[in-house]
Amino acid sequence: MSIPGRPRRRVALSSYLYLVPALILVVGVVHVGIVANITYSTLDWNGISPNGKPVGGDNYLKLLNDPTFWVSLRNTLVFAAATIALQMVFGFALAVLVRTRAVLRGLLRTLAFVPVVLAPAVVATSFRFLLTPDGSINGLLSAVTGQTIEQPWLADPSTALLMIVLINVWQYTGYSFLIYDAAMGQIDTSVIEATRIDGASTGQLLRLVVAPLLSGSHLVLIVLGVISALKTFDLVYLTTAGGPGTTTQVLTGYIYKQVIDQFHAGYGAALSVALVAIALVFSVLQVRLSSREAK
Amino acid sequence: MFQHQRLFGRAISQVFVVIALALLIAPLAMIVQTSFQGQGPENYVIVISTTPFLRFFLNSLVISAVTVLLVLVCSISSAYAIATLRPRGSRLFMVLILAGMALPGIALIVPLFYVIQALGLLNTYWAVIVPLTAISIPFGALVATNYIRALPVELYEAARIDGASNWTYFVRILIPVARPIIAVITIFTFLAAWNEYTLPLIFIQNTDLQVLTQVPTYFQSQRLVDTPKIFAAGVLISLPIVLAYVLMQRLFREGMSAGAVK
Known part of the structure; x- marks a missing residue:
C-alpha cells in the first residue's frame, strides 16, 4: 500500500526544484x-582586509551624529517628494493632452516615452x-531673453538640487504619463458624457471625475516613485557627485563615497542597513x- | 475623451502640446547638435575608432543577454511553483523572493565587494551579472506569478489528467502560453541591464570588459574634456535602444507598466 503514496510525495518534492534557481x-x-x-556594520573595517575590529554599535552612534547622513536622507526625501509630485502632474496633463484633438498629439505620445x-x-x-x-541651455536662455545668462546651474548650491530634480522629471514624466494613459483608457466614456451633459467644465471634469x-x-x-528615488545614484553621481559640498548628496551616493572612495566599509554597511x-x-x-491590481 | 472642445479649449490644448513637445525635444536636439560640433560627423568616427567602442558594445550585449536569460529561467519557474504547483511553504518562499523588490543595488556593495573579491570574480562578467540578476528576479517573479495565477485552473488540470507530468506541462504548455509575460520581463530586464552603470563602475576596472555606459567617462578621464565626443558617444549608446522602442512601442509600454497596472 506504500505505492499510491510514493509518487505523490515525489511530485511534491520536485515542485520545490522550480523554486531553487530563484x-x-x-x-x-x-x-x-x-x-x-x-555583521559588517559592527566593525571598524576597510572592506579589503580579512578581519575588522569589532566596535559594537559605534557605527550607528556615528550615523546618528553624522550631519552628512541627515543631509543625504533629507535630500533623498526632498528629491522623492519633488520628482513624484511634478511627474504626476505633468504625466496626468500629457495623458489628457493626447486625448484632445490637438495636432501632433500622436508624436507627443511616442516622444514622451523616449x-x-x-x-x-x-x-x-x-x-x-x-x-x-x-x-x-544658457545659450538658449540668452537667445530667448536677449540677456547674457551664465548661470552655473549645477555648481550653484541654490539651484543644484532643483536641477537634478528637473533632469529626473524630464526623463521620467513619460513613465507617469504611460501609467495614467493606460488607466484613462479604461474609464467608461459614458461617465464622461454624463458629466458633460450635466454642464461640467473641463476643469471640473478632470478634478472631480477623472482624477x-x-x-x-x-x-x-x-x-x-519613492522606490526609484531611493535607488537613484547615476544621476547624482554623474552630474554633481553630491556637491557642491554635500548640498545634493543622496543616501546611495553617500554609501558609495564611504565604501569605495574612503574604504569605510563598516560605516558604509551601517548606512546600507538604514x-x-x-x-x-x-x-x-x-x-x-x-497583487491587488492583478486581483 | 476630451474631443468635444470649443475653439478656445482646442487652442489652449494645442499650445500645451507644442510646449510639451518643445520641452521634450530641446535637450535631445541640443545633444545631437553638440555631438556635431568641432570635427562634425568625424566625432562619431573617432568615438568608434579610438575607444574600444565595439568591444564595450559586445560586453553590454553579453551581460544583458545572460542576465535576461537567467532572470527569465528563475522568475518563470519560481512563479510556476508559487502560482500552480503550490508546494507547502510556497507563500514563505514567495515572500523571500519578493523582499528584494525595492532594494537599491548600492545597499549591497559592502558584502558584494568583499565576496566578489574573495572569489576572484573582480573584473569578470559574473561580478555584474550575478548581482544584477538577483535584484531583477523579484520583479520578474512578481509579474510572472500574477500572470500565471490569472490563467484558468482547467489548463493545468486537463493536462495532468491527460497524463502530462509537471515538467511536460511547464515546457510544452505553460512556457508557450506565457509568451506575453516573457516578452515583458525580457524588455524590462534588458533595458535595466543595458542601462546599468553602477555595478560595472564598481566591479569592472579592466578596460576590455567595460560596458557602453562607461564610454562617455572615457572622454573625461583624459586631460582634455572633449564635450562633442561625449555627446556623440551618448547618441551612439542610445540609438539601438531608442530604435528598439520606436519599432516595438506597444511591447515597451506593456513591459514598463507591468509592475504597476495589469
Whole structure:
C-alpha cells in the first residue's frame, strides 16, 4: 500500500526544484547580503582586509551624529517628494493632452516615452555639459531673453538640487504619463458624457471625475516613485557627485563615497542597513499594490 | 475623451502640446547638435575608432543577454511553483523572493565587494551579472506569478489528467502560453541591464570588459574634456535602444507598466 503514496510525495518534492534557481540567487545575494551588512556594520573595517575590529554599535552612534547622513536622507526625501509630485502632474496633463484633438498629439505620445528608455548615465552626463555656464541651455536662455545668462546651474548650491530634480522629471514624466494613459483608457466614456451633459467644465471634469477615478494609479506612482528615488545614484553621481559640498548628496551616493572612495566599509554597511530598512517598507507596499491590481 | 472642445479649449490644448513637445525635444536636439560640433560627423568616427567602442558594445550585449536569460529561467519557474504547483511553504518562499523588490543595488556593495573579491570574480562578467540578476528576479517573479495565477485552473488540470507530468506541462504548455509575460520581463530586464552603470563602475576596472555606459567617462578621464565626443558617444549608446522602442512601442509600454497596472 506504500505505492499510491510514493509518487505523490515525489511530485511534491520536485515542485520545490522550480523554486531553487530563484532562491539561490535572491537568498544568496540579497538576504545573505543584508545579514552580512548587519555583521559588517559592527566593525571598524576597510572592506579589503580579512578581519575588522569589532566596535559594537559605534557605527550607528556615528550615523546618528553624522550631519552628512541627515543631509543625504533629507535630500533623498526632498528629491522623492519633488520628482513624484511634478511627474504626476505633468504625466496626468500629457495623458489628457493626447486625448484632445490637438495636432501632433500622436508624436507627443511616442516622444514622451523616449527619455524613459535612455540610460540615466547618458542623460546625466549630457545634462552636466548642457547646464555649464557656457552650455547650450544658457545659450538658449540668452537667445530667448536677449540677456547674457551664465548661470552655473549645477555648481550653484541654490539651484543644484532643483536641477537634478528637473533632469529626473524630464526623463521620467513619460513613465507617469504611460501609467495614467493606460488607466484613462479604461474609464467608461459614458461617465464622461454624463458629466458633460450635466454642464461640467473641463476643469471640473478632470478634478472631480477623472482624477478620483485614477486613485489606483496615483498610489502606484507614489510607491514606485519613492522606490526609484531611493535607488537613484547615476544621476547624482554623474552630474554633481553630491556637491557642491554635500548640498545634493543622496543616501546611495553617500554609501558609495564611504565604501569605495574612503574604504569605510563598516560605516558604509551601517548606512546600507538604514537604506535597506527604508526600502523594505516600500517593497511590501509595492507587492501589496501590484497583487491587488492583478486581483 | 476630451474631443468635444470649443475653439478656445482646442487652442489652449494645442499650445500645451507644442510646449510639451518643445520641452521634450530641446535637450535631445541640443545633444545631437553638440555631438556635431568641432570635427562634425568625424566625432562619431573617432568615438568608434579610438575607444574600444565595439568591444564595450559586445560586453553590454553579453551581460544583458545572460542576465535576461537567467532572470527569465528563475522568475518563470519560481512563479510556476508559487502560482500552480503550490508546494507547502510556497507563500514563505514567495515572500523571500519578493523582499528584494525595492532594494537599491548600492545597499549591497559592502558584502558584494568583499565576496566578489574573495572569489576572484573582480573584473569578470559574473561580478555584474550575478548581482544584477538577483535584484531583477523579484520583479520578474512578481509579474510572472500574477500572470500565471490569472490563467484558468482547467489548463493545468486537463493536462495532468491527460497524463502530462509537471515538467511536460511547464515546457510544452505553460512556457508557450506565457509568451506575453516573457516578452515583458525580457524588455524590462534588458533595458535595466543595458542601462546599468553602477555595478560595472564598481566591479569592472579592466578596460576590455567595460560596458557602453562607461564610454562617455572615457572622454573625461583624459586631460582634455572633449564635450562633442561625449555627446556623440551618448547618441551612439542610445540609438539601438531608442530604435528598439520606436519599432516595438506597444511591447515597451506593456513591459514598463507591468509592475504597476495589469
